[in-house]
Amino acid sequence: MVTSTVTPKTIKSPAARTAWLNGRYPRVAAMAVVLVVAASLPLVMSDYRLFQFTLAYIYAIALLGLNLLIGYNGQFSLGHGAFFAIGAYTTAIMIDRWDIGYGWTIIAAGAICLVVGFLFGIPALRIEGMYLALATLALALATPQFLKYHLFEGWTGGVQGIVIDKPEAPFGLPLNPDQWLYFFTLAILLLAFVLGWNLVRGRTGRALVAIRDHRIAAQSMGINTALYKSLIFGVSALYTGVAGALSAIVIQFVAPDSFTLFLSIFFVVGIVVGGLGSITGAIYGGFFIQFVPNIADAISQAAPWAIYGIFLIVFMLVMPLGIAGFLAILWHRLIMGRLASDGNEGHPTET
Amino acid sequence: MDGSAAPLLAVENVSLSFGGIVALDKVSFGVEEGQIVGLIGPNGAGKTTLFNCLTRLYRVDEGDIHFQGKSILKLPPHRIAPLGIARTFQNLALFDKMPVLENVMIGMHSRTRSDFLSNALRLPWVGREERAMMDRATELISYLGLEPEMHRRVTDLPFGTMKRVELARALAGSPKLLLLDEPASGLNHKEVEDLIGLIREIRDQRKVTVLLVEHHMSLVMQVSDAVVALNFGRMIASGTPKEMQEDENVIKAYLGDGSA
Numbered sequence: 001m002v003t004s005t006v007t008p009k010t011i012k013s014p015a016a017r018t019a020w021l022n023g024r025y026p027r028v029a030a031m032a033v034v035l036v037v038a039a040s041l042p043l044v045m046s047d048y049r050l051f052q053f054t055l056a057y058i059y060a061i062a063l064l065g066l067n068l069l070i071g072y073n074g075q076f077s078l079g080h081g082a083f084f085a086i087g088a089y090t091t092a093i094m095i096d097r098w099d100i101g102y103g104w105t106i107i108a109a110g111a112i113c114l115v116v117g118f119l120f121g122i123p124a125l126r127i128e129g130m131y132l133a134l135a136t137l138a139l140a141l142a143t144p145q146f147l148k149y150h151l152f153e154g155w156t157g158g159v160q161g162i163v164i165d166k167p168e169a170p171f172g173l174p175l176n177p178d179q180w181l182y183f184f185t186l187a188i189l190l191l192a193f194v195l196g197w198n199l200v201r202g203r204t205g206r207a208l209v210a211i212r213d214h215r216i217a218a219q220s221m222g223i224n225t226a227l228y229k230s231l232i233f234g235v236s237a238l239y240t241g242v243a244g245a246l247s248a249i250v251i252q253f254v255a256p257d258s259f260t261l262f263l264s265i266f267f268v269v270g271i272v273v274g275g276l277g278s279i280t281g282a283i284y285g286g287f288f289i290q291f292v293p294n295i296a297d298a299i300s301q302a303a304p305w306a307i308y309g310i311f312l313i314v315f316m317l318v319m320p321l322g323i324a325g326f327l328a329i330l331w332h333r334l335i336m337g338r339l340a341s342d343g344n345e346g347h348p349t350e351t
Numbered sequence: 352m353d354g355s356a357a358p359l360l361a362v363e364n365v366s367l368s369f370g371g372i373v374a375l376d377k378v379s380f381g382v383e384e385g386q387i388v389g390l391i392g393p394n395g396a397g398k399t400t401l402f403n404c405l406t407r408l409y410r411v412d413e414g415d416i417h418f419q420g421k422s423i424l425k426l427p428p429h430r431i432a433p434l435g436i437a438r439t440f441q442n443l444a445l446f447d448k449m450p451v452l453e454n455v456m457i458g459m460h461s462r463t464r465s466d467f468l469s470n471a472l473r474l475p476w477v478g479r480e481e482r483a484m485m486d487r488a489t490e491l492i493s494y495l496g497l498e499p500e501m502h503r504r505v506t507d508l509p510f511g512t513m514k515r516v517e518l519a520r521a522l523a524g525s526p527k528l529l530l531l532d533e534p535a536s537g538l539n540h541k542e543v544e545d546l547i548g549l550i551r552e553i554r555d556q557r558k559v560t561v562l563l564v565e566h567h568m569s570l571v572m573q574v575s576d577a578v579v580a581l582n583f584g585r586m587i588a589s590g591t592p593k594e595m596q597e598d599e600n601v602i603k604a605y606l607g608d609g610s611a
């Protein structure tokens with residue numbers, strides 16, 4: 001997690017090169033390449049494929065938030081589907097009822113989830129581990145039922161849900177709505193990624209991990225564990241709420257049964273497969289959530305979930321540290337392989 | 352303890368029991384600024400319990416604890432480090448998955464201020480703060496001879512090295528009072544010798560007052576200006592190292608208990 005301050009000019013020894021390769025510049029370069037590729041996909045992909053990629057990005061945003069909570073802070077949540085739902089309904093209702101611009105509804109969805117998440121984080125302080133998992137499970141279980149509840153029907157549309165229009169590209173950009181939403185989502189993912197990356201690499205991120213690794217010692221270092229834990233719950237919900245809001249806009253539809261317990265479970269699967277405590281892992285996880293069920297379906301229409309299960313087991317066996325951890329080790333081997341004779345030892349840096 | 356100024360730390364009639372076990376029984380003593388005070392006593396005497404009271408991990412049943420003339424008993428645990436009280440733990444309490452450097456940087460938490468928003472936005476002053484932390488942590492790491500291990504995860508390190516990481520982390524918060532809970536346990540002879548020099552240096556050069564729990568008697572007697580002895584939660588003696596070595600109660604406590 002340490003970014004090197006060595007600049008390319010000063011690299012002399014192999015050890016310095018290792019430090020450099022583990023440092024900031026190769027990562028920024030890799031990210032730039034990925035971004036260029038991502039930005040050119042609309043040129044080569046069908047609108048449907050683009051729509052699928054947009055959804056993968058949306059899941060990645062949700063997973064970023066969930067990973068901040070589970071991976072970095074060690075608070076378990078089986079209920080983040082609820083925040084995704086709150087975000088989605090906030091946007092759908094604001095657009096449907098008051099015709100508010102979708103950009104504003106995303107901000108509102110994020111703000112509402114931040115507050116709700118923070119408030120949920122306060123009682124969550126008293127429960128840990130499995131018990132917190134159960135408490136959040138209750139949240140996930142209750143969500144579809146709340147959304148169907150007849151007293152809220154006037155707002156939520158009950159079982160029917162809410163249908164909204166797909167936004168056109170603004171400023172006369174020569175993009176169709178799918179392409180526009182693809183870029184729009186990509187931009188928000190990039191923002192979410194950079195903010196998350198900065199957060200975990202600073203004093204706040206260290207405090208979050210310290211609480212996860214040793215709460216008592218963290219307190220003795222002066223970390224206000226209660227405040228950090230409820231704040232990160234809020235921030236995590238904010239990410240997931242923004243993702244939910246985007247999903248409503250992209251899918252043009254919200255309904256209670258899109259937000260069942262399964263969604264929350266898929267989120268947890270996504271961060272574990274992507275890599276716990278890894279910011280880039282959220283992106284791999286987003287793709288896993290979006291595409292692996294389709295692949296499983298294509299392999300066997302009769303038993304897609306069995307195929308999905310096999311995928312999961314294989315992933316966990318081959319990459320026990322998630323895709324991000326696997327790639328970090330690979331990257332490290334690549335460098336260490338060349339420098340094996342230096343007797344230089346290290347651990348894969350978190351990515 | 353009746354000097355002109357109030358002592359840096361004043362423990363006044365502190366009592367604490369767990370169910371039937373009286374862990375601390377009306378313990379009173381003071382630590383003057385600039386002193387190294389040894390806290391000794393057989394296993395289960397209440398030494399660690401007292402440290403936990405000083406750092407507010409335990410709530411005292413009775414009595415008061417003053418630091419720089421103010422009671423600390425109303426403060427939550429995370430408000431202790433900002434006052435300038437740092438500690439190490441008897442059974443190591445490091446952040447296992449983090450490298451040495453970051454463990455030490457967390458020690459500076461109470462001396463830095465960037466928060467969620469400023470970190471996420473990585474404002475210019477946050478970058479400066481990070482660099483200052485990095486510099487100070489690096490300085491402490493080389494002071495304690497941990498440079499080769501700087502980027503290694505603490506779980507991969509030998510026990511004695513981990514203890515030094517804990518010391519570096521405690522010093523990182525620029526404490527006025529350092530609480531060391533059995534820093535010599537598990538160290539070899541050479542490491543103990545180094546530790547003696549180190550504790551003196553920390554006091555003399557870094558102007559840190561030290562309260563030291565230790566079973567290693569020769570270490571305690573060599574470095575301490577004053578020694579306090581506990582047994583079954585009660586203070587049985589206090590005085591200079593020389594006085595303690597001749598104190599009947601102390602001798603009885605150690606012989607009677609069979610441990611030393």
Ligand SMILES: Nc1ncnc2c1ncn2[C@@H]1O[C@H](COP(=O)(O)OP(=O)(O)OP(=O)(O)O)[C@@H](O)[C@H]1O
Binds near residue numbers: 373392395398
């Ligand atoms: N959290 C707790 N719950 C119950 N009893 C406790 C607790 N903490 C300490 N005690 C008891 O209080 C007494 C004092 O324990 P403490 O750990 O302070 O001893 P110590 O002087 O540090 O001993 P050692 O030299 O073995 O570390 C012991 O009898 C211990 O069992």
Ligand SMILES: [Mg+2]
Binds near residue numbers: 398399400441
């Ligand atoms: Mg003890």
